[in-house]
Amino acid sequence: MKQFLGLMLLLLAANIQAQSDTETLRTIYTTSLTNGKSYEWLDYLSNQIGGRLSGSLNAEKAVQYTKEELEKLGLDKVWLQPVMVPKWVRGTKEYAFIESNTGVTTTVNICALGGSIATPFGGIKAPVIEVQDFDELKAMGKEKVSGKIVFFNRPMQADLIQTFEAYGGCVNQRYSGAMEAGKLGAVGVIVRSMNLRLDDLPHTGSMSYGDLPNSQRIPSAAISTNDAEKLSSMLALDKNLKFFFNQTCQQLKEVQSYNVIGEITGSEYPNEYIIVGGHLDSWDLGDGSHDDGAGCVQSMDVLRLLKESGIKPKRSIRVVLFMNEENGLRGATKYAEVAKQKGENHIFSLESDAGGFTPRGFSFDCSDAVFNKIESWKSLFKPYLIHYFEQGGSGADVGPLKTETNVCAGLRPDSQRYFDHHHAANDTFEHVNKRELELGAATMTSLVYLIDKYGISPISNNEKIKD
Structure with a gap:
């Protein structure tokens, strides 16, 4: 039986390897839309935990919950990164x-x-x-x-x-x-x-x-x-x-909190890191579903979707759930500080912090040459109505990781309704559409797959995507 299962896994891996990029993206989108976890995770984060102001009990509950869920995915590593955060109470x-x-x-x-x-x-x-x-x-x-x-x-x-x-x-x-x-x-x-x-x-x-x-x-x-x-x-x-x-309201003493991190270690270039993330903290008036529960669960699902789709990354893929974006950016600062101390090479960082609405594309903080390479993949996303590939800003939490040579990016959903909910009491779970959330998770996963496969070096004459 074990030999049979082993053979089946080898055949699956070989099939994924032989797939074109078009087919791989189709697999990713299908898996997210028919077997996604992001909406289920968001339901718990929003309705069982609620608003997650930095330093609050709910923030710490969210840390433990997301860590436990990442551990269930069978990742190579899951850990908490300590960070001191401000504690303001309403x-x-x-x-x-x-x-x-x-x-x-x-x-x-x-x-x-x-x-x-x-x-x-x-x-x-x-x-x-x-x-x-x-x-x-x-x-x-x-x-x-x-x-x-x-x-x-x-x-x-x-x-x-x-x-x-x-x-x-x-x-x-x-x-x-x-x-x-x-x-x-x-x-x-x-x-x-x-x-x-x-x-x-x-x-x-x-x-x-x-x-x-x-x-x-x-x-x-x-x-x-x-x-x-x-x-x-x-x-x-x-x-x-x-x-x-x-x-x-009052400002209290700082307290210890954590960034939550999970990793699939790369098979060929384990010392090159690709990260996806959002911020786990939120304001306290609503339950923080759009800002930024959606980004957190989408980022978690990126690693799950890679595994479910049979993709074995060449580079190390991390999900980072940052603490304290809303009133201090302490989590992002700490993560970048530790990465620098360890000499980690973060080639690509993708943030989702613009709500769980329909994805439209990405903005990229990178050189013209690298952007031209990434833009050449745009046709792969066209069947999913992803048309927005622009140079510009990325996100607050991945910003501290930016260097002259790497790429920072932000998922760009349709933003017309975002500020109806932003930081308000109606930033709640019922205002997030399951399908839109899952499309965003698939879109992020697809980009991570392509970055991992082709890297971020400027495109060469003999490098082409597999249609």
Whole structure:
């Protein structure tokens, strides 16, 4: 019986070797869509564990769960990489209202921004001034800003097709708004949520005080887009409005957490590493399904799909589930630091951190010559409607691994609905489509297969894909 099984495995391996690249990708997609694990893993991560803020009990539960699931796959190595992470806690639910000069109050939806200090006990109420950007704020000067709550109300630019570009165009007000307003004596900051649609959900996210002294640090919160519109309209009619908000968040001492790592060791070039990954931590308002539970389970499934498809990688393939992308990037920094200390050669790093929506393609941070080689594989992805192969950014967690010679890449799903959920209470499991998630896992696996097979050296005249 053992001899028969051994013969069957040899025949399977020989068959995979003889397959064309087209056939291999078909095998990968079929396996993911008919026998995928990513959706099952995400269900548990989201519904049995939930939001995974760095330093929280849920984050540690996620570490143990994903490690155990990787161990079940029969990988060559699975381990935890220790990393110290910040521990910020939200406290009780935030509360806010707008108060007219006649004393009439209108309740609005807010949430504390990650890293913010609390309001004074019982909350804070002060006149509110609306600005669009830091230049407008600075032009007002300390005389007009001191003692006020600053309302940053610059929306994401709706006519930009690339929604991440729209996000990048206004996220500085969330990240640095409290720092800039605090320098001018403001007592608090309210920031329009980073969201392209109008709804009642405030979106959290990281903020920073930089090197601002504690005496100038002020509480900072996000307000929903509907309520931002309401506040702006009311201010247009009455400049003497006051705003009240109360939040009890606090920053605690750092705690130890972990990156979760699994590896299939390469058969020919074990010292050349290809990694796939996402960040295991999330914000706490939802369960972090799109950001970035989806990327984590897709990355886990890449290694499983390679094994299920009978592919034996020539290079070592790792999945890395990074901790603390949302408010510190400690996991990515630690992983890159250890890799450098060990002299590990990471030739290719792929990140999925743009939601579990329909995959459209990839962006690559690499040289023109290497990109031309990768772009020559584009026709293999066309049957799966993957058309987007562009040079550009990769991802926050793989960024620290970038060198002059290697390649960093990011999976690019359809992003039109991503910011409806990003960092908000509706980033939950029911908003992830099983088929879209599994298509993303297959797309990542297919690219990893090609990188492993052909490497990243510029294409030669005699090197061709097997149609």
